Amino acid sequence: MARVRMLFSKRGPFCFIRHVDLPQILSRSARRAGMAIDQTEGFSPHPKISLGPALPVGVVACAEPGEIWFSNWNPEDLDRFNSCLPEGLSVLAWEEVEGKALNKLCDAGEYLVRPQKEAVFRDLVQLLENKDPWDGLLYSWLPTSTEVKLTIGDPSQNGPGKIVKALVGENIIQGWTDIRIARLSVGLWDGDSKSVKHLISSYSGGI
Template sequence: MGTDFVRVRFGYSKRRGACFIPHQELPTLFGRGMRRAGLTLELTQGFSPHPRITLAPPLPVGVIGLFELGEVWVRRDTLGCFDRLNRVLPEGFAVEAAEVVEDGCPALSKLCNAGEYLLRLKNGGRMSHEELVEVLSRWDQWDSVGRNPVAAGSGGYLGFIMLNPDQVGPSLMVKFLISSGVVSSWADLELVRVRLGRFDCNDGFVDLLSRPAKGVLEV
């Protein structure tokens, strides 16, 4: 691998119609957009080279992501083109932040062990937050919730953290709510992933990428 390429961690949002694009299509989508923005991407080796892009644990189709994570290897002298990226990405996608990380840093799959979520029953639901938490506490994967759900914001959302999103995703929680009779389908609720990161008992939720005040990438 050439020394002129650097590893860039980026945070992106996916809203509206972008939520319905399958996760496995996103590396191609981002690779195409990055090249159009003027970034030169490092390619994988082998018979079918493709841009070296990795993404954090996926979201179910239809779920909004406010700060998803990915990494890409970019030629250093084209880093300034990151600020053009949002002009060429499909509607609903936006790169919110990016920063260069050390190449020896562990992979996102090793670092990312938690996600923060918001859940709301549509039309006010039939349950208070307390009643909903009581139902969820009977879920056999309740240990995967790293912090007791709490009321979040003014929109009637329940905020919570789930551990190991690559193994216990929000789909399993929704399936439990359906089997418990709380909702009849995904259409009866709103689910948002606020961010991905690390979680431990001492430090709480730790972000793996900060959001710069100006510009997408500052090197």
């Protein structure tokens, strides 16, 4: 048995697939690729798959972590597995792992927030210059000409929904239609480099 950690992206129409449906999709794709996934124990066994913090429907994911326990893993199978995935879902990197559970390693999320109007962008930057709307969990932020990159702690509790809720509470936006959000990565916060470390060390990809 091999515990394989993967980073995958969700783009295009596939962003509208629910997080809870991903294990079934991954399992079905593995079966088509001729790869066997271990089953959990108990009265209702199911494929042994672990995913990172959930994302709301419609949010682009650039490098999401997940783990699958394969009983017949061969690294050369990755291309075949990728070819069996639905359009918009793609495995970017993988490695065999041991140690801590995935949910213990996801302590920060990195997001790209793009306001739909220039005035909203200016208000957002002004807000972030003066306060942390997430009660001390805003680890870093960096504006560009039209977007803001946010790094926020505890992504299982502070995902895109909490970002929107906080900005609505600060009267920056009215709701989801005023901004676009993509999650760039989930991983371990490195206070020295002020960045989120991917959970696969060899991966250095971008958006």
